[in-house]
Amino acid sequence: MSTLPKIEQYLIDLGISYQEISNNSWLIEDENKGYPKMLVSLSDPLVIISADVMPVPKKNAEQLFRMLLELNATDLLHGAYAISGNDIIVIDTLQQATLDKEEFLASIESISFALLEHYKKLASYIQKAEE
Numbered sequence: 001m002s003t004l005p006k007i008e009q010y011l012i013d014l015g016i017s018y019q020e021i022s023n024n025s026w027l028i029e030d031e032n033k034g035y036p037k038m039l040v041s042l043s044d045p046l047v048i049i050s051a052d053v054m055p056v057p058k059k060n061a062e063q064l065f066r067m068l069l070e071l072n073a074t075d076l077l078h079g080a081y082a083i084s085g086n087d088i089i090v091i092d093t094l095q096q097a098t099l100d101k102e103e104f105l106a107s108i109e110s111i112s113f114a115l116l117e118h119y120k121k122l123a124s125y126i127q128k129a130e131e
Contacts, residue, residue: 007040007047007096010104028108035112047099049079049107050091051115054126056083064088064125071118078110090114 008026011018017030018040025041038051057064068081068088079092092107 006099007042007104010101011040013101014105016108034116035108036115038108038111042096045096047094047096047104048091049094049111050084050089051111053081053088053090053115054122056086056088057125060125064122067121071114071121075117076110076114078107079114 008020011026011028016028016033016035018026018028021027021039024043025039028035028038028040036051038049041048041050072080076090079090082089082091084091090111092111094103094107
């Protein structure tokens with residue numbers, strides 16, 4: 001089984017709503033399952049799953065970065081918070097050669113759970129980013 005069909009087959013088998021963006025990336029959009037928009041992309045040898053969190057705030061960014069690093073260390077099962085350009089994202093990287101459906105789902109659910117659980121902590125910084 002090739003890698004690209006394997007990833008798409010996992011999405012189908014798990015009943016996750018998605019759109020194919022290109023031949024090596026998919027956008028998960030499944031509010032019924034409680035999943036935020038997530039990008040799944042293949043960058044051989046890795047499968048990368050990421051979700052946008054918020055823009056980097058203009059004020060109190062250092063406090064936010066410290067909190068995100070603490071959450072990375074104590075409260076994320078899969079993945080980590082990171083900065084991409086001017087945005088904060090949550091991202092996980094998986095080895096495509098050994099990836100199975102359970103690990104794929106665990107990564108998606110971990111990202112979803114983290115965003116849900118951390119929303120209150122991030123909310124005050126979201127307001128500051130918009131100011």
